[in-house]
Amino acid sequence: MNPSRTDARRHHDPEVRGFASDNYAGAHPEVLAALALANGGHQVAYGEDAYTDNLQRIIRSHFGATAEAYPVFNGTGANVVALQAVTDRWGAVICAESAHINVDECGAPERMGGLKLLTVPTPDGKLTPELIDRQAYGFEDEHRAMPQVVSITQSTELGTVYTPDEVRAICEHAHARGMYVHLDGSRLANAAAFLDVPMRTFTNAVGVDILSLGGTKNGAMFGEAVVVLNPDAVRRMKHLRKMSMQLASKMRFVSVQLEALLARDLWLRNARHANEMAQRLAEGVRAVGGVEILHPVQSNAVFARLPQEVSRRLQRRFRFYFWDEAAGDVRWMCSFDTTEDDVDAFVAALKEEMARQ
Numbered sequence: 001m002n003p004s005r006t007d008a009r010r011h012h013d014p015e016v017r018g019f020a021s022d023n024y025a026g027a028h029p030e031v032l033a034a035l036a037l038a039n040g041g042h043q044v045a046y047g048e049d050a051y052t053d054n055l056q057r058i059i060r061s062h063f064g065a066t067a068e069a070y071p072v073f074n075g076t077g078a079n080v081v082a083l084q085a086v087t088d089r090w091g092a093v094i095c096a097e098s099a100h101i102n103v104d105e106c107g108a109p110e111r112m113g114g115l116k117l118l119t120v121p122t123p124d125g126k127l128t129p130e131l132i133d134r135q136a137y138g139f140e141d142e143h144r145a146m147p148q149v150v151s152i153t154q155s156t157e158l159g160t161v162y163t164p165d166e167v168r169a170i171c172e173h174a175h176a177r178g179m180y181v182h183l184d185g186s187r188l189a190n191a192a193a194f195l196d197v198p199m200r201t202f203t204n205a206v207g208v209d210i211l212s213l214g215g216t217k218n219g220a221m222f223g224e225a226v227v228v229l230n231p232d233a234v235r236r237m238k239h240l241r242k243m244s245m246q247l248a249s250k251m252r253f254v255s256v257q258l259e260a261l262l263a264r265d266l267w268l269r270n271a272r273h274a275n276e277m278a279q280r281l282a283e284g285v286r287a288v289g290g291v292e293i294l295h296p297v298q299s300n301a302v303f304a305r306l307p308q309e310v311s312r313r314l315q316r317r318f319r320f321y322f323w324d325e326a327a328g329d330v331r332w333m334c335s336f337d338t339t340e341d342d343v344d345a346f347v348a349a350l351k352e353e354m355a356r357q
C-alpha cells in the first residue's frame, strides 16, 4: 500500500473523487511545485513581489498590452471588487437570474459592494441583448438603481458557453447604452478549451471591460484575479481591493499559482481534460434510459434530470449535488483530476441504480 495513504496526518483517501464540484479537487502538482519554488527568502509584501510582477507580463500575453491583473483570494471577492470598480454608488448590475453573483454569493455584491442586482430569467444561463433590455431602462429615473454594468458568466453556471460573437453583441449593446461589461470567468479556461480559441478572443477582443479570472477550479489551491481590460472603465483598483479585504499580504503565493497555470499551457490542459471527462460522462449517461440531459454539455458540467430516489441512492456511492431537488435535477461536475475510470464507474453505478427502480 502507498505509505502516504497510511500517514496519520492524512485525513482523507486521495483516491476518492466524486462529481460534486471542481472545487472538491485538490491542487495540481505543478501548482504545488510552483508554490514551493516561490517559498524561501523574503519578498516585498502586498503585491510588490517578483511573482506578481511577472504575472502582469503573462496576463498581458493573454489579454493584450493594456490588461492589468489584481490577484485576489477567491471568486466572490473578484466579482465584488470588479463590479464595484465599474459602478457608481447608485449603480446596478444586470445579470442572469442563475448568475453566481445572484444565487451563490450570500448577497455579497449587494451587502459588501452595495450593488443592486437586476436579474433576468434565461433558459440556458446566457444573456442576450433582448434579455438585457428587460432590465436596461430608466437610466435617468432617480427612483430606479441605474443599470451601469452587464455581468455575464463564461462558461455559465449551467455549463453553457457564449460564442465570441454572442459576447460581442452583448458588449456592443451594453456600450451603446452607456454600460460596461463584466465577465465572471471563474471557468474561463473551460470556455476557451470548448471554443478552441485564445481567451482574448471572447474577452478584450470583443469588448469585455473587466474580468474575474478563475484559478481555483482550474487547478490552483486558491486564488483568482480581477483583470482590468479597459483601464478607462475603472478607478483606484488597489484601494478598492484592499477595502474589500482581498489584498493578500503574501501575494507571491497567489500570483505564482496563476503563473503556473497561465505561463505555459497548464490552464488549457486542465480545462480540456475536465471538459473531455464531461463529454465522456454525457455520452455514458445518454445511453442510460430514463435520464435526461438538460443543457448542452459545453464545459465541465453535466446537468441531468432523473428520479430523485435514484439520485439519493447514487449519492451514497458518489458525491454530487441536486440542482433543483423538486424537479429531480442534478449537477455533475468534472475537474482536472477526474479520470476515465471515475466516469465509467459512475455511469455503471447510474445504470445499476436506474435498473433497481
Ligand SMILES: Cc1ncc(COP(=O)(O)O)c(C=O)c1O
Binding pocket: 074, 075, 076, 077, 100, 101, 153, 156, 157, 184, 186, 187, 216
Ligand atoms: C460562476 C462562478 N463564479 C464565481 C465563483 C467563485 O466562488 P468562490 O468565492 O467560492 O471562489 C464560482 C464558484 O463556484 C462560480 O461557479
